[in-house]
Amino acid sequence: MCLGIPAQVMEIAESVAIVDVGGVRREVSVELIDDVATGDWVIIHAGFAIQKLDPEEAEKTLRLFKEIADAIP
């Protein structure tokens, strides 16, 4: 029930945005997040963007996977 899907913001008009979810466009409320801009990635849940997705942190986590896998136990 807490499933949230990454989506990219395509257009914003006040507190509503059109987002692209894997090629499908849908309207979501962005009233729960600050400073959202076209091109940002957000997590959508039940018709709302509930948080922004930070691309730098995503890269860090992908590096963390390798570090943990390679570390000597």
Add this chain to the structure above:
Amino acid sequence: MRYLDAFRDPSLARALVEKIHSLGAGRPPVRVMEVCGTHTMAIARNGIRALLGGGVILVSGPGCPVCVTHDGYIDTAIALGRRPEVVLATFGDMVKVPGTSSSLEKERGNGADVRVVYSPLDAVELAARSPEREIVFLGVGFETTAPTIAGAIEAASRRGLANFSVLASVRTIPGAMDVLAADPAVRIEGFLCPAHVSAIIGSDAYRPLVEKRGIPCVVAGFEPLDILCGISMLLLQKREGAARVENEYSRVATPGGNRKALALIGRVFEKCDTSWRGIGVLPGTGLAIAEAYAAFDAERKFGIEVPLTERETACRCGDVLKGIITPRECSLFAKACTPEDPVGPCMVSSEGTCAAFFKYGVQ
């Protein structure tokens, strides 16, 4: 899809699985509980339990909001749905859940108007389009969903929609984790904390639990590499003898969470005691609609109160929800209780532990 595929890479998954094996070798198995239905499903769908070897026992907790909603709530929703003026708007997961003697699906067959919506805002739109009907949204969920329900209530208030209300059954997860952490029958040694609940409440929300109970907590995303990495991080903490909060899902969850969403929850809801199916009443783990928004509270509006009743059946959902047994240890599992004809909510909900074990043949 961007931000999904990279977190599903099979070669990295193999490397993390090897790491988990080497961390577990020669040590007693570590009991790790996940408390999120989306984790439950992702673990089952990706066959993660079978990959982990003997070093980890993955236990599912009360992470499915539909599953922990008690019969009294379903019965109240059904009673409301029998009023001719009422339209029940609900997330799809609730439709098949059995109450004491019926379900929303059965009621729909008897003429009740039950509509499945994707967002609480859809229910607000329905109210705007149907001024002659009373729209009651079944507001079931955890912290992830709470701001969306609160947002719908504020939207209805702004628009002056007097025919919209919410039958709230909103729960907050850290208090339930604390109770389970203290239960010797459950024996939790590490928590895999929910991704999107944490996106709202923040990873710091688990600090009191870690300090009080000395149990490591790792916030993890829902993709296979997120889960495998989260388990590795828990095992690394156990190996060090440490207990702290770590955050694998930093791309979305921050230490402080979503302040705007938390402020909205604070405006619309207030803490209350609530009952968790199979666990009982846990003080302060519910969110009730605050006085300022009483006009949108279905309980106050219709002069009803949700009783905390539960049916007596052989169903052991309660023990499944606490991680004391796996679904296969319940005598009804896959015999008297199947997704087609469920006895308990853990088999009904698409995120229930029993449904996950049934669908993916988890042993």
